[in-house]
Amino acid sequence: MKNQVYWKFGKILQRDGWSDEQFITTDSTGVITNISKRLECDVDHKVNGMLIPGFQNAHSHSFQYAMAGLAECIGQGKEHDDFWSWRESMYHLALKINPEQLQVLATQLYSEMLDHGITQVAEFHYLHHDKDGKQFQNLAEMGERLIAAASAVGMGITLIPIFYSKGGFGRGPGPEQRRFICATVNDYKKLCEVSQLSCAHYKRAKLGLGVHSLRAASEDQIRDIVDMNTDGRPIHLHIAEQQKEVTDCLEYYSKRPVRWLIDNFDVNSNFHLVHATHMDTSEVNQLAATGAGVVLCPSTEGNLGDGLFPLKTFAEAGGSYSIGSDSHIGLSPLEELRWLDYGQRLIEKKRNILCRDQGLESGELLFHQTYKTGTRAMGKTGTENYFEVGSELTGVVIKDELPLLQATSSKKILSTLIYSYGKEALKGTLVAGAWHNSVETAAFKNLLGELKNRF
Numbered sequence: 001m002k003n004q005v006y007w008k009f010g011k012i013l014q015r016d017g018w019s020d021e022q023f024i025t026t027d028s029t030g031v032i033t034n035i036s037k038r039l040e041c042d043v044d045h046k047v048n049g050m051l052i053p054g055f056q057n058a059h060s061h062s063f064q065y066a067m068a069g070l071a072e073c074i075g076q077g078k079e080h081d082d083f084w085s086w087r088e089s090m091y092h093l094a095l096k097i098n099p100e101q102l103q104v105l106a107t108q109l110y111s112e113m114l115d116h117g118i119t120q121v122a123e124f125h126y127l128h129h130d131k132d133g134k135q136f137q138n139l140a141e142m143g144e145r146l147i148a149a150a151s152a153v154g155m156g157i158t159l160i161p162i163f164y165s166k167g168g169f170g171r172g173p174g175p176e177q178r179r180f181i182c183a184t185v186n187d188y189k190k191l192c193e194v195s196q197l198s199c200a201h202y203k204r205a206k207l208g209l210g211v212h213s214l215r216a217a218s219e220d221q222i223r224d225i226v227d228m229n230t231d232g233r234p235i236h237l238h239i240a241e242q243q244k245e246v247t248d249c250l251e252y253y254s255k256r257p258v259r260w261l262i263d264n265f266d267v268n269s270n271f272h273l274v275h276a277t278h279m280d281t282s283e284v285n286q287l288a289a290t291g292a293g294v295v296l297c298p299s300t301e302g303n304l305g306d307g308l309f310p311l312k313t314f315a316e317a318g319g320s321y322s323i324g325s326d327s328h329i330g331l332s333p334l335e336e337l338r339w340l341d342y343g344q345r346l347i348e349k350k351r352n353i354l355c356r357d358q359g360l361e362s363g364e365l366l367f368h369q370t371y372k373t374g375t376r377a378m379g380k381t382g383t384e385n386y387f388e389v390g391s392e393l394t395g396v397v398i399k400d401e402l403p404l405l406q407a408t409s410s411k412k413i414l415s416t417l418i419y420s421y422g423k424e425a426l427k428g429t430l431v432a433g434a435w436h437n438s439v440e441t442a443a444f445k446n447l448l449g450e451l452k453n454r455f
């Protein structure tokens with residue numbers, strides 16, 4: 001392979017906006033060595049397209065992809081369907097999947113994410129033990145399978161081993177949760193130590209920390225885990241996704257979930273609260289002031305009937321937010337961003353409600369905000385610009401031959417992409433200077449046949 005590879009892009013998006021006709025030089029490992037307006041030698045790859053950084057998927061439970069589209073009817077003997085009945089189906093699936101199957105499933109899923117322009121995923125990983133609930137000989141067996149899947153397709157992964165010890169506020173776990181449980185925080189520390197070693201084998205893997213939810217751990221346990229975080233890792237937890245969680249928390253702690261968390265912990269920018277759907281106005285304002293990020297997953301939240309996050313108020317208070325595909329009922333980050341905004345428009349019965357300044361494009365605002373907070377949720381320090389000397393040439397190329405995009409001024413490209421297009425507008429995804437190729441689906445088809453769950 002050549003020592004230097006020369007690329008030309010129609011446009012590239014940097015943090016401060018678009019630049020036309022840019023040349024990027026990479027070394028043989030796909031690391032950028034130069035970005036310039038001019039090049040004195042022949043180009044190796046002339047890309048007719050617009051390069052943007054890859055999307056950050058800040059919340060994923062890979063195994064749930066195998067049940068996408070399967071819980072769309074009311075179960076027998078049920079009067080209605082909701083999050084809690086969906087959860088029964090999810091538990092049923094969680095008890096079936098072995099390590100090899102998880103790797104196959106995640107490889108397919110991550111490959112499809114790359115097809116959609118996602119280049120980094122945070123795995124909120126709680127499927128730790130074998131089907132009987134016993135520890136694997138390798139404590140990080142299942143997490144290692146996720147890292148292997150990411151490595152196979154070039155996906156960046158932030159593995160977040162999740163602490164999960166209870167079945168509800170003040171209640172022990174149920175047998176259906178046996179694969180998730182760490183009996184003690186010490187067990188969790190050991191799991192994190194082994195997981196850290198697993199991450200060390202793949203250069204695009206990082207380790208985060210996480211607690212499943214306030215209902216899945218005691219106050220002391222949460223405190224011990226927060227105290228473990230001496231090196232500024234992201235800490236993820238589900239919170240206030242369902243109204244019932246708020247009611248249960250009020251009953252147990254006499255406070256709403258987000259209120260209780262803020263009052264009892266030094267919530268800061270390392271925290272990433274997943275969903276946080278149900279907050280009162282004082283919770284919204286105070287959470288925004290802590291600097292914590294919120295991870296919003298509009299397609300899953302819509303699918304599960306969670307409710308709508310008060311994004312307008314949160315954003316007005318200066319809150320930070322990212323997106324995730326969570327259960328993977330949808331995989332398109334463009335759709336997540338669009339619905340993040342449309343949900344608010346439908347509540348307010350107004351348009352462009354996230355923009356506080358005249359002339360600011362909703363598409364630009366959504367893209368930059370979710371990228372910035374998304375990289376933080378991954379535990380990345382982030383770079384000054386999106387493409388920089390010393391970082392890998394990783395990003396998504398948008399087709400510039402599509403008539404709408406071709407005729408659009410730079411200022412309106414992201415809005416046109418987010419509000420008017422899906423995957424068909426993407427020319428391809430680059431990972432360290434190599435085009436992503438979709439994986440063969442044979443292994444995944446076999447796996448679905450083995451699971452026998454899609455009837």
Ligand SMILES: [Zn+2]
Pocket residue numbers: 059061124238274326
């Ligand atoms: Zn989740």
